[in-house]
Amino acid sequence: MSIVVPQTKKSLSKFYNFKIIFFALCFFAHLSTSLWSQTVSVNDTGNTANSLVDLLVSNNCVTTSNHNLSSTKSVAYFNNNNSNFPIKEGIILRNGIAKNSEGKFTDTNLSSKINADTDIDLTEISNNSGQNSNISDVAALSFDFISQSSEFDFNFVFASNEYGEWQCGFSDVFGFILTDLTTGEKTNLAVLPNSNDIISVKSIRNTKYNTSCNSVNSTLFSTYNTVESTSSSINMRGYTVVLNASAEIETNQKYNLKLVIGDYGDSNFDSAVFI
Numbered sequence: 001m002s003i004v005v006p007q008t009k010k011s012l013s014k015f016y017n018f019k020i021i022f023f024a025l026c027f028f029a030h031l032s033t034s035l036w037s038q039t040v041s042v043n044d045t046g047n048t049a050n051s052l053v054d055l056l057v058s059n060n061c062v063t064t065s066n067h068n069l070s071s072t073k074s075v076a077y078f079n080n081n082n083s084n085f086p087i088k089e090g091i092i093l094r095n096g097i098a099k100n101s102e103g104k105f106t107d108t109n110l111s112s113k114i115n116a117d118t119d120i121d122l123t124e125i126s127n128n129s130g131q132n133s134n135i136s137d138v139a140a141l142s143f144d145f146i147s148q149s150s151e152f153d154f155n156f157v158f159a160s161n162e163y164g165e166w167q168c169g170f171s172d173v174f175g176f177i178l179t180d181l182t183t184g185e186k187t188n189l190a191v192l193p194n195s196n197d198i199i200s201v202k203s204i205r206n207t208k209y210n211t212s213c214n215s216v217n218s219t220l221f222s223t224y225n226t227v228e229s230t231s232s233s234i235n236m237r238g239y240t241v242v243l244n245a246s247a248e249i250e251t252n253q254k255y256n257l258k259l260v261i262g263d264y265g266d267s268n269f270d271s272a273v274f275i
Contacts, residue, residue, distance in 0.1 A: 038080075038081045038082050038083040038233070039081060039083050039085075039102065039103050039104050039232070039233045039234065040078055040079065040080050040081065040083060040085050040101065040102050040103070040233050040234045041078065041079050041081055041102050041103075042076050042077070042078050042092060042098050042099045042101055042102040043076060043077045043078070043079075044072050044073050044076040044077075044098055044099050045072070047069075047072050047075075047076060047077055048067075048069070049067035049068055049069035049141060049143070050067045051077075052067075052069065052075065052076075052077065052091050052141055053067050053141070053143045055077065055089070055090055055091055056090070056091060056154060056275060057143075057145065061147055061148040061149050062145050062146070062147045062148070062149075063145065063146050064143045064144065064145045065143065065144045065145075066142075066143055066144040066256075067141075067142075067143045068140070068141070068142045068143070069140075069141055070115070070117065070138060070139050070140040070141070071114050071115065071139065073097055073098060073099070073114055074093065074094050074095065074096065074097065074098050074114045074137075074139035075091065075092070075093050075098065075139050075140070075141050076091070076092050076098040076099065077089070077090075077091065077092075078090060078091070078092045078098075078101075078102070078274060080233065083233035084231065084233050085157075085233040085234060085274075086157060086222075086241070086242045087155065087156075087157055087242065087274055087275075090274060090275045091141065091259070091274075091275045092272055092273070092274050092275075093139045093140070093141065093174070093259055093260070093261045093272060093273050093275070094139060094261065094270055094271070094272035094273075095114075095137045095138065095139055095172060095261050095262050095263045095267075095270050095271055095272075096111065096112030096113055096114060096137060096139075096263075096267065096270035097109070097112040097114065097270075098139075098272070100112055100235060100270070101159070101234050101235055101236055101272055102234065102235060103234075103235050104229060104230075104232045104233070104235065105225035105226065105229040105232035105234070105235050105236070105237070106229075106235055107226070107229075108235075109235065110161040110236075110237070110269055110270065111161070111267060111268045111269055111270055112267070112270055113137050113263075113267040114137055114139065115136075115137055115138070116136050116137065117136065117137070117138040117262075118134065118135050118136055118138060118262070119135060119138045119140065119260055119262055121175055121177050121186070121188075121258065121260065122135045122138065122173050122174070122175055122260055122261075122262045123135050125173055125175050125188060125198055126173045126264060129171075129173075129198055129200070129202075131170055131171075131173075131264060133170075133264055133265040134264075134265065135173060135262040135263065135264060136262060136263050136267070137262060137263040137267050138260060138261070138262040139260070139261050139262070140258060140259065140260040140261075141258075141259045141260075142256060142257065142258040142259065142260075143256070143257060144181065144254055144255065144256050145254070145255055145256075145257065146252060146253065146254050146255075147249060147251060147252075147255075148251055148252065149251065150248055150249060150250070150251050151246070151248060151249075152178075152246065152247050152248075152249050152255075153244055153245060153246035153247070154244070154245055154246075154275060155242050155243065155244055155245075155275070156190075156242070156243055156244075156245060156273055156274060156275040157222075157239050157240055157241070157242055157243065157273070157274045158174070158199050158200075158204070158239065158240045158243065158271070158272075158273055159234060159236040159238065159239035159240070159271065159272045159273070159274065160172060160200075160201050160236065160237065160238060160239070160269070160270075160271035160272070161236055161237045161269040161270050161271065162201045162237075162269045162271060163201055163205070163209065163224060163237045163238030163239075164209050164210055164224065164226060164237055164238065165210060166201070166269055167201040167202065167205045167209070167210050167213065168202070168205075168210060168212050168213035169202075170202070170264055170265060171200035171201045171202045171264060171271075172200070172201075172261065172262065172263055172264050172269075172270075172271035173198070173200065173261070173262055173264055174190055174199070174260060174261035174262070174271065174273050175188045175189075175190050175198070175258070175260055175261075176188065176189040176190040176245050176257065176258070176259055176260075177189075177256075177257070177258040177260065178247055178249075178255060178256075178257055179255060179256040179257075179258070180249075180250075180253070180255055181253075181254045181255060181256055182250075182253055182254065187247060189245035189246065189247055190245060190273075192204075192217060192220070193220075193243070193244075199240070199243065201238075201271075202216065203216055203217060204216065204217045204218075204220045204221050204240050205217075205218065205221060206218040206221045206224070208224075209224045209226075209227075209238070219241075220240050220241050220243070221238070221240055221241070222238075222239055222240055222241045223238060223239055224237065224238045225237055225238060226238075236270075236272060237269075239274075259273070259275065261273055
């Protein structure tokens, strides 16, 4: 194979200009691909209940103890990798395999199962919402804490593969159960703003994605990846805007917080909470 070498300064200049332009095009094409490919990653190895709690409570005013974790496969660490997902990093709880949530939306791995465990608090929440089937495949992270502040809050996003065709009749259930260990009083912090109604695909949904039922709190729904997969940041069908869980607590008094999610009825179409 022969190599053609430019023989004049003018042709040499054109040759190198072509190389520079070609390099620039390749560079920006690679940059563009990298930017568009940024998605949420999930790390389900090397995490402990203690390290995950530290992600949630990184505050010198709060001391924690009695950390408990159901499974490192369903409760894990996530990072948005500078994608358009609205929370930078934190904890994901999924009633199934948490790692199935990472990457762009591919319409695969939407259902999974880790265990057959149930939870008394989730069962009560589900029953009070009018549902009567069993809760199973529970994922949970819990810990005791004492705070020097009277305010306690954190942000989260609820995501579910039930969004779309399954958002009308029933829903998976999750809760943030705050227990005053002095009085035994329990409060679920996973409720709609200015309401005691629980958060689910039934209480936050947009009829645009399922005309079989009306919209409910549609302003709190953010993204339906089935129709926006090219710009998706997680492999789940839909998710809410960033929501906030908060409570007023007594200073220097011990509480327990249980973050918990479970399947309703069966293990099809997982749901998750990103905190």
